[in-house]
Amino acid sequence: MAGTVAGAGVSTTDISTANPPSSDASALSELRATEPSEGKTVGTLYGVGVGPGDPELITVKAYRMIRECPVVAYPKKRKGGKSYAHEIVELYVNPDEKEMLGLIFPMTKDPVVLEREWGKTVEACWEALKQGKDVAFVTEGDPNLYSTFIHLARLMRELHPEVPISSIPGISSVLGAAAALDIHLADGDEQVGIIPATADKEAMRQAIEHHDTIVFIKVAKVLDPMLELLDEMGLGGKASVVTKVTSPYELVWRDARELKGQELEYLSLMVVSK
Structure with missing residues (x-):
């Protein structure tokens, strides 16, 4: 499968004791709007966004939160390997100095299984939270x-409403893809849509018709139907695909038609720019 490797390799040397992106103490103090709790019963x-894949795209505040929170929870894969979030965290913190909490999230649509497994992840976090420990x-x-x-936050609010919940924004893969393709997503009165790609052809058609730029996430499983629809709409040459955005393994196809009949990584998105 042909593609352009757009991500530069990132050094994985030990930077667990590195300074945050800015070493200016006065500048950092202005960012401390939300400090990890001390002396609280709960x-x-x-929720800490660590960016789409490139470890250098973590924000100063996200860096600080994962350094200061005593417990760091992360998505854990069932079959080994590490998620991007897990890999990024291990670059910036020493796992031996933290309580590392790997959480497995079910990849199913069965509501019974989902509720049961999500309940387990909430309770795993609650075990630390009820001891007064902040969890990132x-x-x-x-x-x-x-x-x-x-x-996770929704269910935590339902089961343990006394838990304070806060989020630290991060750079989205949507923005990373635009940078990789060197395109703008929207300007002036232009409209942009961020849509999960599905097999519902009519819904996808309407999304394309109603926006100037559309970013389809989770496109891997419906790539060929999406390409067929774009051809029908006369937009076959307007779609690009990026996989593993901003990571060292990022691949870019500026003409998505090159991928017809091929399999894509799960972490793939399509950008249609009319």
Whole structure:
């Protein structure tokens, strides 16, 4: 499968004791709007966006939160390997000095299984929170945009409403893809849509018709139907695909038609710019 490797390799030398992106103490003090709790009976749950894949795209505030919170929770893969969020965290903190909490999130649509497994992740966090420990749950991209943190926070509010919850915004893969393609997403009165790609052809058609630029996430499983629809709409040459955005393994296809009939990584998105 042909593609352009757009991500530069990132050094993985030990930077667990590195200074944050800014060493100016006065500048950092202005960012301390939300300090990890001390002396509280219940800790705070933080959703911390660590960016789309490139460790250098973590914000100063996200860096500080994962350094200062005693517990760092992260999405854990069932079959080994590490998520981008996990890899990024290990670059900036020493796991031996933290309580590292790996959480497994179910990849199913069965509501019974989902509720049971999500309940387990909430209770795992609650065990630390009820001891007064702050928990930083790290997530790729932004915690409030198609993130596992959204579900975790919702269920935590239902089961343990006394837990304070806060989020630290991060750079989304949507923005990383625009940078990789060197395109703008919207300007002036232009409209942009961020849409989960599905097999619902009519819904996808309407999304394309109603926006000037459309970013389709989770496009891997419906790539060919999407390409067929774009051809029908006369937009076959207007779509690009980026996988593993901003990571050292990022691949870019400026003409998505090159991918017809091929399999894509799960972490792939399509940008249609009319």
